[in-house]
């Protein structure tokens with residue numbers, strides 16, 4: 001991870017895309033405070049998470065951020081009943097007591113399309129999609145406003161994925177939620193995101209409005225990613241074959257780390273890392289030699 | 293169509309469990325011709341992998357093939373003794389799995405593994421086998437194959453390892469390959485390369501392929517025909533363009549509408565209510581009936597078989613021959629409204 005800055009606006013879905021090893025999940029974990037930030041800050045409404053010394057204030061910030069993980073099997077405690085799993089943030093932040101907790105859990109289960117009685121069951125009694133609904137209910141339990149979703153549907157079948165994506169959109173509208181949505185699936189990202197950041201080897205290479213990015217991708221890596229998406233509509237869309245693989249992040253290439261795979265790379269690219277200018281970090285774009 | 297390389301006829305596979313017999317595959321039939329890629333899609337647990345495992349003779353107890361036939365070039369292979377099947381598996385039939393490490397032995401250099409397979413199936417000298425192995429590695433797109441041949445599997449990246457597995461699968465020049473989620477574990481950009489590779493190699497060599505995947509996009513790009521499986525049965529099968537563009541079965545329609553694409557913009561995705569039933573809870577009649585919005589009386593009693601749809605539908609949808617659907621909506625007599 002290297003010099004990454006993003007601003008996520010209230011009520012929007014900001015997606016981070018990139019291949020494995022690009023650092024998407026690391027960003028996610030830093031955003032929710034699961035990983036320490038070595039330098040720089042993560043701020044919420046202008047308040048820095050790292051600067052807050054007072055534990056009550058930090059709790060108040062934490063409560064506003066929740067996370068949904070890729071693997072709905074690993075992220076729920078198998079020995080706890082679903083009601084206890086969902087109630088955990090309510091207890092942790094001391095939001096409600098006694099019977100009110102139970103009522104709230106029932107309400108949350110209904111909200112995500114399950115039945116209040118499902119609270120009495122254990123996670124293994126549910127399918128992958130249902131478990132992801134439970135994880136969403138848990139994320140909403142503390143009335144979080146900002147939800148980090150790390151590949152929330154990539155372990156699910158497409159028909160179940162559609163249910164979860166629709167649910168996430170409905171909840172966003174209803175509660176004005178802000179999502180940081182992490183995915184390698186560009187079609188899913190196009191469906192969900194208002195704005196998109198493309199990552200390559202720990203750096204952002206392009207940030208743009210979602211519509212604009214799909215209409216006219218600018219960074220050569222973004223173009224390559226778009227070309228790799230199979231043409232399900234069988235439109236015969238013109239594509240260029242993708243070359244090479246993402247290098248080992250331990251030992252990244254010099255200059256622009258994308259240069260070994262880039263059709264537009266030149267000597268400058270091997271020496272000098274491009275700065276982010278107007279939403280894209282690429283010498284060729286800056287020099288106007290993209291040929292598009 | 294010329295004589296199929298592989299024919300699956302009314303296949304049934306069962307697993308004995310504590311709760312009784314589970315029928316994982318319930319009457320599946322299809323053919324795959326020389327040089328043809330049959331894509332198999334369907335949600336998790338639909339029976340895609342079990343079908344592939346049955347063809348390559350890798351169903352192990354408590355599982356067994358409980359009925360039907362599997363023919364390779366017209367000869368039954370489902371009832372062969374294990375030894376004979378093992379010989380077929382190296383020589384005539386090969387497989388590529390999701391995790392390349394299941395096909396590679398971590399303790400041996402990739403060259404040793406390739407050369408061994410080549411020498412078991414040909415009478416090439418060690419020298420000539422090595423040359424052939426280098427040729428294969430280069431064919432699957434491994435740079436500097438004369439050096440990489442002496443590397444160990446862990447020295448290759450995920451995508452390169454899957455290329456080695458493909459080289460290994462091709463080394464015996466099989467007539468048929470089962471590829472079960474060969475790109476699922478790979479990054480999107482590498483996935484596209486591997487798919488293109490499988491497609492090109494099979495076209496050049498005339499190998500028949502059964503390509504199992506969750507990813508309809510991969511199927512659209514690679515397969516000649518596609519079978520949509522649901523709860524251990526084929527719901528719909530036909531030429532890929534036909535099935536992708538004009539799905540008939542309510543499940544296949546739902547599946548296609550549920551997939552976000554780069555081409556279509558939509559507020560909401562189509563949603564199929566519920567999820568696939570467990571094998572212990574498959575309802576009588578059509579297995580899709582609890583989730584189907586077109587369900588009618590007959591669906592609760594009669595199990596639909598994959599057949600050519602009635603003439604009116606075929607004409608209206610301009611269907612190609614060989615497009616079969618297992619749904620009572622398309623049997624002229626009973627009616628119903630699709």
Ligand SMILES: Nc1ncnc2c1ncn2[C@@H]1O[C@H](COP(=O)(O)OP(=O)(O)OP(=O)(O)O)[C@@H](O)[C@H]1O
Pocket residue numbers: 307309314316334335336337338339340341342343354355506571
């Ligand atoms: N060894 C086994 N014992 C009992 N049941 C089994 C066994 N192997 C597979 N099954 C059952 O057979 C059914 C079909 O499984 P299969 O692995 O073929 O599904 P699939 O379509 O390949 O799913 P996926 O997309 O998740 O790979 C499942 O319901 C599964 O539980």
Ligand code: SF4
Pocket residue numbers: 219220221256257258259260262263264265266269274281282283284285
């Ligand atoms: S900076 Fe150079 S190598 Fe990097 S993406 Fe742009 S053209 Fe390619």
Ligand code: SF4
Pocket residue numbers: 541542543578579580581584585586587588591596618619620621
């Ligand atoms: S047979 Fe009946 S229940 Fe099954 S898919 Fe067709 S209409 Fe629906």
Ligand SMILES: [Mg+2]
Pocket residue numbers: 340341342472
């Ligand atoms: Mg499988």
